Amino acid sequence: MKGDFACRRCGACCRIKDGIVRVSEAEISRIAKFLGMDEAEFVDRETEISPDRRSLVLKSRADGSCVYLTDDNLCLVNPVKPDKCRTFPLEWRNADSSEVCPAIGGETAPASRTA
Numbered sequence: 001m002k003g004d005f006a007c008r009r010c011g012a013c014c015r016i017k018d019g020i021v022r023v024s025e026a027e028i029s030r031i032a033k034f035l036g037m038d039e040a041e042f043v044d045r046e047t048e049i050s051p052d053r054r055s056l057v058l059k060s061r062a063d064g065s066c067v068y069l070t071d072d073n074l075c076l077v078n079p080v081k082p083d084k085c086r087t088f089p090l091e092w093r094n095a096d097s098s099e100v101c102p103a104i105g106g107e108t109a110p111a112s113r114t115a
Contacts, residue, residue, distance in 0.1 A: 005089055008103045011073035013088055016100060017064035020050060020057040021084050028056070030080040058082070 023031070032042035046067070047056040061067055068076040075081050089097055089104055098104045 006103055009073050010102060011065075011069055012100055012102065014066040014069040014073075014075070014085075015064060019060075019064065021066070021082050022050060022055045022057050023047060023082050027080075027082045031077055031082075034077055034080040 028039055028042060028047070031046075032039045035042065035046075037045070043056065046059055048059050049055075050057045059067055066075075068081070070076055075085070084092075089101055093104070094100075
């Protein structure tokens with residue numbers, strides 16, 4: 001998968017309606033520290049119980065986009081973003097990933113800012 005992808009920094013992967021980002025205890029700790037919160041405050045303010053009630057997930061905006069997606073399509077928590085975000089689409093993809101991400105499939109774009 002790695003050879004056919006060059007991120008365009010469009011933010012489409014951060015705007016998936018009904019998409020969820022599960023967070024582990026380690027990710028909660030890392031993101032909370034980065035945001036200057038204690039873990040309990042982060043869990044209370046930034047997460048909710050997953051639809052299957054098996055884990056915590058990051059909250060989304062009303063339109064389904066990630067709360068950490070900035071207006072210029074960058075990730076506010078990029079240095080500590082969850083593994084699910086960090087590894088997409090290089091290590092995992094869904095059946096509809098090529099519909100979501102315009103860069104999947106070998107099309108390349110000029111390098112830009114790091115998301």
